Amino acid sequence: MPVTGSGRRTLWRRAAVTADPDSDLVVRLRAGDEDAFMRLVSRHHDTMTRIARIHVPSDAVAEEVVQDAWLAALRALPDFRGEASFRTWLLAILVKRAQTAGVREHRSVAVEDVERAVDPRRFDAAGAWSTPPARWDEDAESRLDAAALAGPLRRGLTRLPDRQREVVMLRDVDGLSAQEVCGALAISVANQRVLLHRGRSRLRTFVEAELRAQ
């Protein structure tokens, strides 16, 4: 029997798999539909290129690896059983190809890294906020929508350390699951969470500073 807590996560994961957003296109692709193929390529292209680029030394090589992975995926499609989502299956093929082609070394990040989510000087001795988060919605309601945050976010992303940016892009921009990111970058669950946490925290601080300066 599953223990409390992890049982719920298993159910959640199963639900995520059954709701594979690619399933209709995959059915059409199995029947040889080229338009379905192009839509799948387009849908996953940024994510695949981003992951490949992490493993190989140039954009050109990354593009080649992505094409290579698609060719391998098309040939292996009869073996795809839908046990994982199509994207998870596709990314596993890509990562294997990228690692073979890749020369860049994996940099693992120490989990005990002391970087804080928020500058410790913003808390009092008891750990309560002394300089609370600046409100983003005081001046104009438009500040709250995603479009208004896009500029500061893009600038913030370029300022993140490579590994944090990679994880944040894959999780939050591309919408990959934690497990998919661990597989794509060959890092542990704990490492993934630390990198995501540091990256998101820095981004929030960066956006806060930019909005305050406006």
Next chain:
Amino acid sequence: MRLGLKPPPISCQEVVELVTAYLDGTLSRRQRRRIDAHLADCVNCSAYLEQMRLVIGAAGALKEEDLTPEMEREFRTVFERSREAETD
């Protein structure tokens, strides 16, 4: 099991370090309850959490460029090559 016992309080500084695990649903039930209890009373941490949600949502809305016509041609070639392999 300690159901019914009030969880010990947690500080704002601890909450901001647990936000990612909280949003990912990977905390223990006990930790989650401690954070929920804190958030119910703390406007600053509630604002912080809301801002994190805004950042994550806005990141998900960042649009990337479509495939260039050249890339599209290359992928159509990949598709043809896979078909050739099947009929060999």
